[in-house]
Amino acid sequence: MSSGNMNLTLKIWRQKNASTAGKLITYQVADISPDMSFLEMIDVLNEQLIQKGEEPVAFDHDCREGICGMCSLYINGRPHGPKYGITTCQLHMRSFNHGDTIIIEPWRAKAFPVVKDLVVDRSAFDRIIAKGGFISVNTGSAKDANNIPIPKQNADEAFEAAACIGCGACVAACANGSAMLFVSAKVSQLTLLPQGKPERKERVLNMVGQMDAEGFGNCSNTGACEAECPKGISIENIARMNREFLVASLTKKEPKNSGGGAM
């Protein structure tokens, strides 16, 4: 073992599929370099398992550079592990010590059923987006800069909300399994911009409706989502969504069947 490398005990959630019960299985890995990413450490474990003829641990990953939102491990009681503001793929083994025991679990929520081991089905997020996380008015081709005036502050806030990568760490972190941070980021991103205004009311009502239908829990403002979000999305967005939802609920008119128009 070269200096600084570590031996670790891993307790990993193994579950064959959505319909069978899972449990934590203990594994040992040796000579792990502190420069490895967390996912590379699991790659090492999986090499061992494959050589022994065992089933490797299934886990989600894609870009491995912190921008795709695919990796999703709940490590020692926290989504994306012990650091703030990063995804699991950007977590490195130098954040752990020789001899540590690491508990690795999937995101746990009714709306995120386990597919296998550490892989969960996050298509509930896709269905929420499909309910209004888009702009269906024709915005034309790319405009000249400043053709549509947008206050700097709105542009900044919309951009910050748009940084959401939809990884689901907010749901995983939330004591209530609530998806409010995700949905509020998507609502905010569009509602702050002129192109998003025409569908503003429909959007928030439909997206919140779908969020509830998926079986996510109710927000109780603990702030855990904001603290664990790898992109630092603020719960200000949740307050904005609450406002948008209330106004939309109280003022939305039933559409007339006259045809035409953006809606």
Add this chain to the structure above:
Amino acid sequence: MSGNKGLLKSSVAKKVVMGLTGLFLITFLIVHAGVNALVFLNDGGQAYLKAASFMGTNPLIRAMEIVLVLGLLIHIIDGIMITAQNRKARPIAYHGKGASANSTWYSRSMGILGLLLLLFLIIHSAHFWIPNRSNQFATGHEIDLYERMKFIFSHIWVVGIYVGGCIALAFHLLHGFKSAFQSLGLNHSKYNPMIKTVGMLFAILCPLLFALMPISMYFGFIQ
């Protein structure tokens, strides 16, 4: 989902109802603490009894008492509904425990703190409110609440329960006060520090004032 039909069922509306009823109950706490703090005048309960008798007999206040009970019931029922749904939202619990790194324990324990407060409230109303109102109903007169306070608070275990209730209230308010504003959509960088500070001061001072009443009576600081 069409707008108004789903309004009350929606998770956002449940938060709003929680926040509105919570803030309403806070206004009750202010009045309750204000009236009861008159015992600290140490005038044999004269000023306190005058204020208490006004609160117990004024028709407008009595009408508000019904609204208060309704507000409390809505707060409780909404809380139970939210808690039940939240339990269902995560059927399998985590093994790893790391939530203290991202949120306060009391913000995650509002349901349990609320349950403790409800138990306390049952004991507390059995001590004062229920005997007083039933006496009013039977004889038309209020009981001497000051004498009753002195009697009730002459037992150390009762004082312990009241102080415990006040501690539960403090933590419930510490999260609840600022949480109510967030639920109502009132989150603004200009006002957040003020909401946080006022909330923290209220969450500490109001229960402290309440707790000092049984303590002062037990130790005879108030005669």
